[in-house]
């Protein structure tokens with residue numbers, strides 16, 4: 001609990017009393033239940049061996065039916081980087097009346113049995129950050145760690161809700177399997193979180209946090225673009241978070257219409273990107289424009305061998321691309337290319353990195369509603385004895401009342417991948433689909449954004465006013 005009310009700004013206080021809209025399906029949890037809707041998926045050999053107890057699970061759909069009424073004791077943990085809306089997952093679990101244990105500072109809280117009972121969420125409703133219980137990036141894989149995770153069972157938990165991204169939900173699959181193997185009753189349910197948007201699938205339309213983070217970045221990009229077109233003297237190179245996937249950059253491009261946005265998934269070489277940027281700068285100079293706005297996904301760092309070598313890796317084997325100054329490297333390369341071409345105009349670049357600014361902001365209505373619904377669904381999944389599943393809310397581009405719910409076995413999203421030199425079961429990162437509607441729309445639109453300055457200034461996230469301002473779903477969801 002926050003110590004005093006003075007720790008909340010007027011807007012934070014106004015958000016504390018926001019009541020998330022509910023999907024019709026979730027208005028009476030006693031009147032719905034999960035039912036299997038598909039056969040199990042045929043997993044590849046190594047995965048089958050690693051998940052003997054959970055590999056045969058089907059997908060489930062939430063539908064009208066008689067829900068059981070049983071008192072539940074549930075554990076919850078945040079895992080990975082913060083994403084706006086996470087507190088609402090916990091608020092919804094709390095509002096079901098379940099007794100709640102929060103493991104502290106990420107999965108290490110489970111292993112080290114660091115926890116607190118959550119007795120109030122009143123000062124965390126609709127607030128950004130993960131500060132109610134903290135977060136961390138521990139990977140659960142060794143025998144010793146698995147044994148330590150039995151604390152969850154020792155707490156007599158019926159369910160454990162893991163709120164995390166691809167790697168954290170890999171932990172969820174591993175724990176679900178292990179708990180079953182040990183005959184424990186603790187069910188494990190994953191909630192798709194990450195501002196990167198790379199935890200998607202056929203069923204998972206988007207991870208929570210993406211909407212709020214991209215709208216925060218888009219506000220700043222729009223403001224920078226207005227400055228660029230006003231003072232007409234700078235090229236702004238803006239790097240955006242998102243790891244290997246460029247969903248954040250793509251979404252911000254739709255929201256702000258920059259002159260150029262690189263998409264890592266296009267698989268261009270660094271030289272090609274530098275050439276394209278030099279072409280653009282020269283063409284714009286010839287049109288009397290010595291300014292511009294350029295978006296760069298942080299995944300471009302993967303093309304920069306030298307910088308990559310010095311990048312540190314997290315426990316899951318991901319290179320810390322957020323620490324690599326890709327935008328600065330690119331500026332140097334573009335400058336050299338322009339010199340090579342005897343460019344006579346002015347090239348005054350300014351660099352920016354937008355990442356941490358958007359991971360803990362006040363969640364948009366979309367994320368506040370989405371997360372609250374995810375929390376309620378996690379409760380129902382545990383109540384209905386599901387384990388090793390991740391929640392997939394669907395029809396997210398429609399009104400909240402119309403949203404539907406699936407629970408998908410996490411193993412269905414997994415494959416074997418080399419991490420830190422070893423083959424490991426992990427969730428496949430979902431990259432921008434080069435044949436998808438969102439990318440094809442971008443390709444069509446970006447031609448006019450390059451030369452004609454069609455910058456959009458989306459302004460700050462809106463919480464009050466017409467639905468068009470307050471409730472819009474992300475572009476990459478409505479353009480799926």
Ligand code: FBP
Nearest residue numbers: 080081165194195196241242243322
């Ligand atoms: P998650 O995958 O845990 O959601 O984190 C995403 C992210 O914000 C990436 O976009 C970024 O590269 C990374 O976290 C930064 O990690 P850290 O918080 O450890 O600096």
